[in-house]
Amino acid sequence: MIHPKSQSLASDRQHSTQNPRSVVVLGAGAWGTTLASLAAANGHRVQVRSRRDGAISPSEIERADVVVSAVSMQGVATVVREIQTLPLLPTTIFVTATKGLDPVTTLTPAQIWQAAFPDRSVVVLCGPNLAKEIQQGLPAATVAGSTDDNAAVAVQAVFSSPQFRVYTNSDPLGVELGGTLKNVMAIAAGVCDGLQLGTNAKAALVTRGLTEIIRIGNSWGAKTETFYGLSGLGDLLATCNSPLSRNYQVGYQLAQGKTLSAILAHLEGTAEGVNTTQVLMQRARQQDIYMPITAEVYRLLQAEITPKQALEALMLRDLKSELL
Numbered sequence: 001m002i003h004p005k006s007q008s009l010a011s012d013r014q015h016s017t018q019n020p021r022s023v024v025v026l027g028a029g030a031w032g033t034t035l036a037s038l039a040a041a042n043g044h045r046v047q048v049r050s051r052r053d054g055a056i057s058p059s060e061i062e063r064a065d066v067v068v069s070a071v072s073m074q075g076v077a078t079v080v081r082e083i084q085t086l087p088l089l090p091t092t093i094f095v096t097a098t099k100g101l102d103p104v105t106t107l108t109p110a111q112i113w114q115a116a117f118p119d120r121s122v123v124v125l126c127g128p129n130l131a132k133e134i135q136q137g138l139p140a141a142t143v144a145g146s147t148d149d150n151a152a153v154a155v156q157a158v159f160s161s162p163q164f165r166v167y168t169n170s171d172p173l174g175v176e177l178g179g180t181l182k183n184v185m186a187i188a189a190g191v192c193d194g195l196q197l198g199t200n201a202k203a204a205l206v207t208r209g210l211t212e213i214i215r216i217g218n219s220w221g222a223k224t225e226t227f228y229g230l231s232g233l234g235d236l237l238a239t240c241n242s243p244l245s246r247n248y249q250v251g252y253q254l255a256q257g258k259t260l261s262a263i264l265a266h267l268e269g270t271a272e273g274v275n276t277t278q279v280l281m282q283r284a285r286q287q288d289i290y291m292p293i294t295a296e297v298y299r300l301l302q303a304e305i306t307p308k309q310a311l312e313a314l315m316l317r318d319l320k321s322e323l324l
């Protein structure tokens with residue numbers, strides 16, 4: 001679908017530096033500051049907003065071509081409400097980079113932004129993007145997903161560089177759910193490595209984890225093929241194999257016998273998978289969707305079972321076809 005309102009912003013797929021945009025990034029955490037650096041390096045006028053800066057003034061936002069939300073899930077409703085009170089250009093595009101789910105409604109961040117701004121284009125930015133690697137200038141790729149092709153292309157131009165390759169995708173829900181649901185599997189992968197279960201076990205976990213993500217993602221309305229892309233399989237591979245992932249770190253430390261509260265007290269940054277696991281279980285139960293790995297991660301996070309009991313529970317289930 002093409003929204004005329006974003007057409008003018010999409011005119012330069014390759015040459016973003018020749019067409020500087022005004023970009024406001026909400027959230028000065030690891031990801032917000034990284035995204036701000038990527039846009040600034042492309043010659044855009046970038047402003048980063050932290051809660052510590054106080055309320056956003058109308059003058060800061062009224063000329064923004066692109067508003068990027070990079071706050072953690074618990075901050076999304078707050079920043080949406082704040083932006084709703086401010087004047088915006090009719091062409092302003094919202095970009096959401098949060099990987100989480102609302103604990104009450106199970107809505108995704110993009111769904112929350114779109115409900116608050118029904119007449120505007122919302123683009124999901126998700127992929128295998130460990131902030132620390134990107135900050136070091138290491139190459140990475142990501143996906144700009146939107147039902148508005150022009151908006152996705154405009155966002156692609158804002159962030160693309162020789163170090164950061166941005167693809168577009170017209171299935172924003174699949175892009176967003178891939179990046180969000182893999183956090184549950186990253187916790188499980190951390191447990192797997194923490195218990196030193198080996199490469200075969202990890203491969204089985206990640207593969208069956210993807211099956212689980214696709215099963216519930218399809219029921220949400222997302223396309224299967226999107227989950228085989230960068231924001232699904234790609235992000236699953238990155239976070240299930242990297243100690244830089246906070247979600248992986250949570251699982252790894254659980255396997256070492258630490259309590260969740262002790263882990264979270266010392267964790268650098270947000271591990272969205274902890275809340276996402278709760279929301280996903282709630283949705284899986286409501287809709288009667290079989291999510292065995294998620295169920296064991298849930299019981300582990302609730303301290304109902306030990307990591308070894310979670311492994312046994314997964315291995316001793318009734319035998320079945322791989323395709324079920």
Ligand SMILES: NC(=O)C1=CN([C@@H]2O[C@H](COP(=O)(O)OP(=O)(O)OC[C@H]3O[C@@H](n4cnc5c(N)ncnc54)[C@H](OP(=O)(O)O)[C@@H]3O)[C@@H](O)[C@H]2O)C=CC1
Pocket residue numbers: 026027028029030031032049050051052070071072073074075076078079097098099100129130131132268269270272
């Ligand atoms: N780090 C990474 O590698 C990546 C992270 N992400 C996702 O981006 C999101 C942010 O992650 P990250 O930057 O790493 O997290 P951090 O823990 O580093 O930062 C958290 C961010 O959320 C904001 N925030 C938290 N609570 C609230 C609130 N109640 N109201 C307003 N703002 C709030 C903070 O705002 P403030 O700045 O004002 O303190 C801060 O910007 C997460 O959903 C994460 O999954 C996605 C891709 C990569």
Ligand SMILES: O=C(CO)COP(=O)(O)O
Pocket residue numbers: 099127128129130131183186235238239244245246247248270271272
């Ligand atoms: O989503 C991420 C990389 O794509 C970041 O992963 P963590 O939130 O687990 O650190």
